[in-house]
Amino acid sequence: MTTLTMAGALNAALRDALTEDEKVVVFGEDVGTLGGVFRVTDGLMRDFGDDRCFDTPLAESGIVGFAIGMAMSGYKPVVEMQFDAFAYPAFEQIVSHVAKLRNRTRGSLTAPMVIRIPFAGGIGGVEHHCDSSEAYYAHTPGLKVVAPSTVADAYSLMREAIADPDPVIFLEPKRLYFSKDDIELTKNEPIGTAVVRRPGTDVTVLAYGPTVSVALQAAEFAAEDGRSVEVVDLRLLSPFDDATVAASVRKTGRCVVVQEAQSFAGVGAEIAARVQERCFHHLHAPVLRVGGLDIPYPAPKLEHFHLPSADRVLDAIERLQWNDTPDLSTAVSV
Amino acid sequence: MTTVETNAAASYQRFMPADHPVQYLAPDGTDVESAARYARTSDDRLLEMYRSMVHGRRFDQQATALTKQGRLAVYPSARGQEACQIAAALCLGPQDWMFPTYRDSMALAARGVNQVELLGMLAGYWHCGYDPKQYHVAPQCTPLATQLLHATGFAYAEAKQGRDTVALAFCGDGATSEGDFHEALNFAAVFRAPVIFLVQNNGFAISVPLARQSAAPSLAHKGVGYGIGSEQVDGNDPIAMMSVMDEAVNYVRAERGPVIVEAHTYRMDAHTNADDATRYRKADEVEGWLARDPLSRLDAYLGGAGLLTDELRTEITVSADADAAELRAGMNVEQSVDPEDLFRFVYSTPTPALLDQREQIAAEIAAGELS
Numbered sequence: 001m002t003t004l005t006m007a008g009a010l011n012a013a014l015r016d017a018l019t020e021d022e023k024v025v026v027f028g029e030d031v032g033t034l035g036g037v038f039r040v041t042d043g044l045m046r047d048f049g050d051d052r053c054f055d056t057p058l059a060e061s062g063i064v065g066f067a068i069g070m071a072m073s074g075y076k077p078v079v080e081m082q083f084d085a086f087a088y089p090a091f092e093q094i095v096s097h098v099a100k101l102r103n104r105t106r107g108s109l110t111a112p113m114v115i116r117i118p119f120a121g122g123i124g125g126v127e128h129h130c131d132s133s134e135a136y137y138a139h140t141p142g143l144k145v146v147a148p149s150t151v152a153d154a155y156s157l158m159r160e161a162i163a164d165p166d167p168v169i170f171l172e173p174k175r176l177y178f179s180k181d182d183i184e185l186t187k188n189e190p191i192g193t194a195v196v197r198r199p200g201t202d203v204t205v206l207a208y209g210p211t212v213s214v215a216l217q218a219a220e221f222a223a224e225d226g227r228s229v230e231v232v233d234l235r236l237l238s239p240f241d242d243a244t245v246a247a248s249v250r251k252t253g254r255c256v257v258v259q260e261a262q263s264f265a266g267v268g269a270e271i272a273a274r275v276q277e278r279c280f281h282h283l284h285a286p287v288l289r290v291g292g293l294d295i296p297y298p299a300p301k302l303e304h305f306h307l308p309s310a311d312r313v314l315d316a317i318e319r320l321q322w323n324d325t326p327d328l329s330t331a332v333s334v
Numbered sequence: 335m336t337t338v339e340t341n342a343a344a345s346y347q348r349f350m351p352a353d354h355p356v357q358y359l360a361p362d363g364t365d366v367e368s369a370a371r372y373a374r375t376s377d378d379r380l381l382e383m384y385r386s387m388v389h390g391r392r393f394d395q396q397a398t399a400l401t402k403q404g405r406l407a408v409y410p411s412a413r414g415q416e417a418c419q420i421a422a423a424l425c426l427g428p429q430d431w432m433f434p435t436y437r438d439s440m441a442l443a444a445r446g447v448n449q450v451e452l453l454g455m456l457a458g459y460w461h462c463g464y465d466p467k468q469y470h471v472a473p474q475c476t477p478l479a480t481q482l483l484h485a486t487g488f489a490y491a492e493a494k495q496g497r498d499t500v501a502l503a504f505c506g507d508g509a510t511s512e513g514d515f516h517e518a519l520n521f522a523a524v525f526r527a528p529v530i531f532l533v534q535n536n537g538f539a540i541s542v543p544l545a546r547q548s549a550a551p552s553l554a555h556k557g558v559g560y561g562i563g564s565e566q567v568d569g570n571d572p573i574a575m576m577s578v579m580d581e582a583v584n585y586v587r588a589e590r591g592p593v594i595v596e597a598h599t600y601r602m603d604a605h606t607n608a609d610d611a612t613r614y615r616k617a618d619e620v621e622g623w624l625a626r627d628p629l630s631r632l633d634a635y636l637g638g639a640g641l642l643t644d645e646l647r648t649e650i651t652v653s654a655d656a657d658a659a660e661l662r663a664g665m666n667v668e669q670s671v672d673p674e675d676l677f678r679f680v681y682s683t684p685t686p687a688l689l690d691q692r693e694q695i696a697a698e699i700a701a702g703e704l705s
Contacts, residue, residue, distance in 0.1 A: 051494070057524055062483055062517030066525075069487020072472070073495070089513070096477050097484070103679045104461040104473050110682075141680050165682035239685035 001184060006154045007177040010040045010116075012185055013158035014078060018048050021076065024162060026053040028063055028080030028116075037082060038118060038177050060090040068097050068111045077113040078162060084119040085128035091136070098167045099142030114161045114168045119147075120210045120260050122175035122307055124300040130174075131297055132261030137169040138238040138270070144191060145237040147171040147209035151181035153235060159187035173210040191236055194244040200230035203254035203317055206245060206271060208234040211258040211308055218313035227317060237267050242274060249275050250282040254320045256290060258308055263291030285320040351554035351564040355598050358573035361626045363634025375576040377641055383424060383572055384632050384642065385650050387416040390440035391629055392654035396661050397439065397453060401607045405665045406456040410437045414570070414602035417628035418534045420444050421575035422502055425583045431492075433472045433485035433503040437534075437601075441504070442471055449657070450664035459669050478509040482518035482531060486592075490527040493590055500586050501529040508539025510556060511547050519560040522592035530582045531557075531594040534569060536601040541614040554596035562592050569597030570628040573635070600626070673699065 004012065017024045026044055028036075032055040035042030044053040056063050060081055067077035081087035087094075094115065101111040121130030138145045144166050148154040154172070161168040168191070197212060198219050207215035212233045219229035232248050234241065249255045255275050257268040272287040290308045298306050357366050358374060375383075394413050401409040412419055415437075423444035426432065434442060442452050447469045454463025455474060462473040472488075475481035485503035492499035509515055510533060522529050533553050537544055550556055557564030563585060567578045575597060582593045600623035604611035611620075636642035677684045677692045684692065698704040 057517070057520050059513075059517040059520065061514055062521050065480060065483025065514060065517070066487035066490070066521050069484040069489070069501075070491040071487075072484065073488050073491030075491050092477060093480060093483070093514075097480060100461075101473075102682075105466055105679075106460060106462070106675070107679050108462075108465045108467050109472070144681075239681070239687060242686065 001182045003180060003182050004151055004155075005178045005180050006148070006151050006172070007038050007040050009151045009155040009183065009185075010158055010172065011042055011044070013155045013162070014041060014044060015047070016185070017078070017159060017162045018044065018052055021162075023074060024052070024076045024078060025070065026078045026080075027056050027067075029056060029058050029082055031055060031080050036080060038172075038174070040116070040172070040177075041080065060086055060088075061093050064090040064093040064098060064115065067113050068093065068101065071111045071113050072101075072109050076162060079113065079115055081115060081117045083125075083129045084117055084131040084133050087115070087117050087133065090115075094137070094143070094169075095140045099140045102166075103142060110165065111167050112165050114158070114170050116170045116172060118174045118177075119171040120173050120175065121297055121303055122210060122260075124303070125174070127297065127299065130303070132259070132292065134169075134171055134237055134261060135266045138267050142167065143238065144168045145171065146191060146235065147173065147237065148235065149173065149176065149207070149209055149212035149233050151179060152183040153233075155183060155185055156188050157191065157235065160191045163187075164191055171209060175210055176213075192241065194232050194234045194236070194241040196230060196244070196248065197233045198229065198231040200228040200252065202228040202252055203256065203320060204230045204232060204245075204248040204252045205256045205258060205313060205317070206232050206234060207258040208237060209260070211260055214308055214310050215258050215313060217310035218317065221310060221314050222317055229317065234271075240271070240274065242278060245271070245275060246278045249279040253282050253284045254317075255279070255283070255287045256313060256316045256320070257287065258290045258313055260292050260308060262294045263289055264294045266291060288316045288319060290316045349558050349561060349564055351552060351557070351566045351596070355566045355568040355596075356574045356578055357568040357571050358577065359571045359631055359635055361570075361631055363631050363638060370574075370577070372577040372581045375573060375580060377636075377639065379424070379576060380573065380632065380636060381641060383417075383420055383576055384636055385653075386420045386424065386444045387572065387629050387632065388650050389654045389657055390416045390420055390444055392658045393443050393449065393661065394440055396658040397456075398603070398607065400453070400662070400665050401456075406453060407458055408606045408608055409456055410606045411601065411603035412437050412440050414623065414627065415534055415536060415599050416440060417572040417575045417632070418532070418569045418597040418599050421572070421579045422504065422532055424576065425579035426500065426502055427583075428470070429498060430500040430502065430583075431470045431472065431485070431488060433481040433488075433501060434474050435478070435481070435504050435506065435509070436474045436476055437506065438474065438504045442469075442474070445469060445471055447471055449661045453661075453665065457665065459671060460675070479505055479512035479514035479518065481505075482509075483514055483521065485529050486518050486522045486525070486527045489522070489529040489592075490525045493526075493528055498587065499528070500583055501527070502532060503529055504532050504534065506539065507533065507535040507537065507544055507547050507553060508542065509533075510553050511539075516556075516560075519557065519562055519592070519594065523560045523562050526591045528586045528590050529592045530579075530586055531592065532579075533594065533596045534599055535596055536599050538601065538605070538614065540605045540609065543614075552596055554594055557594035562594050564594050564596075566596040566598065569599030570623075570626045570631065572628055572632040599628075673704075
């Protein structure tokens with residue numbers, strides 16, 4: 001057991017990957033001498049040399065495009081985008097080349113890499129530092145999209161992401177960087193499944209990254225009202241783990257999806273659709289979403305209006321038609 | 335002046351391109367009196383280049399014809415750019431890699447890429463068409479300038495592994511306006527990546543002329559600000575193209591650093607068959623460039639020097655026609671496509687969702703709804 005922050009766990013994962021595989025390289029802006037603005041790459045250049053961990057010119061498209069070339073030559077780049085909205089200049093490289101190289105060349109060339117993006121808000125950051133951009137990446141075939149919510153998962157998922165033969169967008173919830181936990185540094189293989197964080201029988205709350213703790217808090221409150229809430233941490237948004245989610249919703253018959261991103265055309269909308277397709281006959285109520293407002297990420301003094309809270313999740317749970325439940329005992333399983 | 339300033343000035347001079355494009359041959363094929371800075375390529379290589387240029391033009395004509403016959407969705411002609419493209423192909427060693435655009439098919443054919451595979455993208459069979467690893471040719475890139483970064487990262491990584499690989503990245507004048515062009519030059523300079531950026535300045539980005547792309551003295555000058563060796567060359571002069579490209583390869587291999595070469599040339603045909611070039615350029619401009627045809631220029635030179643006889647000319651023409659006939663025949667065979675391929679190359683292993691969709695397609699095929 002080791003006590004680590006999420007940033008420390010990510011650092012340990014990078015360190016272990018650099019040690020195990022000489023083809024792993026870490027680069028981006030400020031990742032070297034400074035150790036990253038969130039210190040995720042702290043000490044890596046010192047300990048592994050500037051051949052393995054290095055600073056680049058300040059150019060996100062350049063960082064990702066350069067990584068593609070290195071991957072084509074046999075390296076496994078792990079690159080940092082520093083802040084979510086800073087990744088947009090690299091968007092063309094990510095969607096047109098990182099995601100598609102395997103497809104375009106029928107597997108002759110691939111671009112396995114990890115693109116680390118500190119994402120989402122709740123840290124009082126100024127504009128362009130708090131976007132939830134996961135839907136853009138999850139919408140892109142060829143990419144895997146991962147968002148840890150615990151210190152242990154941050155370590156494990158990073159190790160899995162680096163080992164993965166496909167490119168991975170690794171979304172690091174900024175507000176959890178300095179959350180602490182006692183963890184075992186273990187790597188699970190491969191990236192693949194959602195996990196039940198809290199078992200329950202009355203309603204399933206689906207969350208990922210920064211909203212998992214919100215969902216767990218709401219579950220605590222709901223328990224006081226006699227509602228048994230099951231919280232599922234999705235962990236990966238693409239490919240989506242339909243099996244774990246459907247099993248939970250079929251058991252509870254109710255579902256709320258929580259995301260920090262703006263709701264319209266977001267990942268939560270996709271999840272709600274998938275749940276209704278797979279679990280319709282088990283549902284006692286429509287799937288509800290609790291998301292951010294459909295606005296650009298607000299200024300720090302206003303962000304508490306935008307961010308989904310445990311109260312909002314609780315409100316959604318209460319709206320799930322508890323007093324008017326139809327008899328579904330004869331419903332057909334799908 | 336301090337020593338530091340002197341050195342800086344000296345380095346700066348080294349990066350400056352010549353005031354005028356390097357030229358060895360006048361449009362009529364006669365030698366140009368000039369103090370050329372580069373070792374002139376040998377007559378043997380010029381003959382090889384001539385052969386390859388004739389094949390390249392024939393390939394281009396055939397591909398254009400295949401478009402008119404509906405065999406290709408579209409074809410971006412490179413007629414007039416033979417000297418640029420063939421020099422690019424012939425200056426590389428087998429271990430080197432090309433990072434081409436959609437207009438560099440002649441270079442790829444000269445590199446040895448199977449012609450039918452080369453047109454697989456435009457014929458609609460699959461996105462790349464050939465195996466990049468087999469030919470050391472990355473997929474032809476459609477978004478402009480993006481591949482320059484791939485070439486840079488690749489060249490850097492190859493050098494890092496002790497491999498003697500040069501990456502040659504192609505782009506056009508329009509691509510020099512894209513951010514990735516500038517990021518690639520900067521990364522290549524900072525990381526000393528052995529990469530050649532060959533800009534084929536053919537005067538137009540579809541319909542937009544050079545004057546709307548750049549106000550710089552030349553596109554080669556853009557290397558100066560990045561600390562990259564730079565040169566501009568008459569792209570319709572086969573001797574100049576080959577001499578400069580040979581030197582560029584030697585420099586990049588020896589110095590482990592990048593260069594940018596701007597080739598001044600002209601696209602004699604429209605952007606693609608879907609384009610109407612008469613809307614944006616005048617007939618006399620085209621005619622002026624036709625008179626600077628790189629192929630007839632080399633033909634005149636080699637003929638004048640007694641190196642190219644009518645007999646040899648005929649032999650090369652017959653050989654190019656045979657290649658074109660083979661391409662035509664190859665393109666007339668309808669290739670089979672496998673719907674499984676839709677799902678095979680998205681991820682290393684198809685995801686559960688893709689497996690479901692694969693079953694759906696299989697069921698539709700089984701039901702006769704798709705074929």
